[in-house]
Amino acid sequence: MSNTITRTAILTLWLAVGLCRAQELPKLRLALAPTAAAAGVAAGAAEQLTAALTEAFAAQAAFALVDAAELQRALESAPADWSRKDRMRSAANRARADTVLVTGVLAVSRDGGGVELHVEGGLVDVVTGTEVGYYRNGGAGRGGTEDQQLAAAAKEAANQMAAHFTKGSRLVGRVRLMSVASRMVVILREPDASVQRGMWVYAFRDGKRLGGIELTSVTPKQLEGKVRYLAGAVTLVPGDLVVHAFTPRPLEARTPRSQRRFANVLKGVLAVGLLAAILNRDHGPGPTGSIAVDSTPRGADILLDGAATGQRTPFTLTVPVGAHVLTLRRTGYLDATLNVTVAAGQVANATAILRPGLPPPGPAPGP
Structure with missing residues (x-):
């Protein structure tokens, strides 16, 4: 009887531990970019927000912060002529981050009783450069000195932002099957799982991020999505975890009104062209494979079959099967052809x- 009770207790404990482990979600490695200050905003406000964000994200379990010193060293080595976003992506990649949070203080408003910060943050996928999540909010500080008010406002804004992105940390589902060709x-x-079409999710296996997926179809029992990239795996397999659902910024919020009017006209033109292409199509796209491209030093523009891809090393391209010519180009170095x-x-x-060596004549293609 005693042995039976002991075995039952051990089995119950084993199941409880296994269940707890099964519920632990793999973390995304997060790099925090130094906060930028908009025109007219004091640099101190941006520094306060950076410090508050570091504290806020370190206190939750959805992300694992990369080492700030390592990130800063990588940032200092990135080419100065790159955009802020590209420099941060490159630095975050060297620091082995999955995502980078790019933040800014848009404005600081003051009244007789305190200070209010208006901030925004974009969560950027390191591999593709896609802004997979966005949040805009504010924080207020009342009482005390102006510095104390600013610190309180930064802390409130940072806590809200961390809470927003942490809400996306959840188990979305498990891979059923993947088509390598499509x-x-x-x-x-x-x-x-609370998800919707257009969300960006991540696939994991054994705690390691495998790739990013954009959801294209959502039904009560299953989801469909486009695999935007894979890292360290040729394909996803049944049982791979799908976690961390983020909502990108709406297109309307990223596009000026005049450009949106032009885009609406362009949609009509493209719809006619797309219909013609479908009616005249003989067959669908052929099978594809991938090329994992890298260089020493990194940060070289990647040209595929003579055309700019808009990507820099290291990057994994998805291409049609067959022979291809890669050209790697970076200022101050000779082109490399593979x-x-x-x-x-x-x-x-x-x-x-x-x-x-001397750079090639003419401007280098790419962003």
Whole structure:
């Protein structure tokens, strides 16, 4: 009897521990970019927000912050002529982050009783440069000195932002199957998963991030999505976890009104062209593979078959199967040319050591 009770207790404890572990979600490695200050905003406000964000994100379990000193060293080595977003992506990649939070203080308003900060933050995927999440909010500080008010406002704004992005940390579902050719994946949805079309989610296996997925279809029992990239895996397999759902900024919030009017006209033109293409199409797209491109030093523009891709090393390209010519270009170095043959569903590695030399004539393509 005693042995039976003991075995039952051990089994119950084992199941309880296993259940707790099963509920632990893998973390995204997060880099915090130094906060930028808009015109007319004192640098001290941005510094206060950076410090408050570090404290706020360190206190929650959804993200694992990368080392700030390592990130700063990587940031200092990034080319000065790159955009702020590209420099932060490069630095975050070197610091082995999955995502980088790019924040800014938009305005500081004061009244007789205190200070209010107006801030925004964009969560950027390090591999693709896609802004997968966005939040705009404010924080207020009352009482005390002006510095104390500013610190309180920054803390409130940072806590709200951390809480917003932490809400996205949840189990979305598990991979059911993936088509390597179309890069589409079917996900068995968790019953309580709150998701919608257009959200960006992440696939994990054994605690390691495998890739990013943009949801294209949402039903009560299953989800479908486009695999935007894979890192360290050729394909997703049944059972891979899908977690961390983020909502990108609405297109209307990113596009000036005049451009939106032009876009509406352009949509009509493109719709006619798309219909014609569908009616005249003989067959769908052929099979694809991937090329994992890297260089020493990193940060080289990637040209595929003579055309700019808009990406820099390191990056994994999805390409049609067959032979391709890669050109890696960076200012101050000679171009490196690589011939690569890609098989269906396979990843070909393409790495080059760039040699110092005169830059090629004319401007380099790419962003």
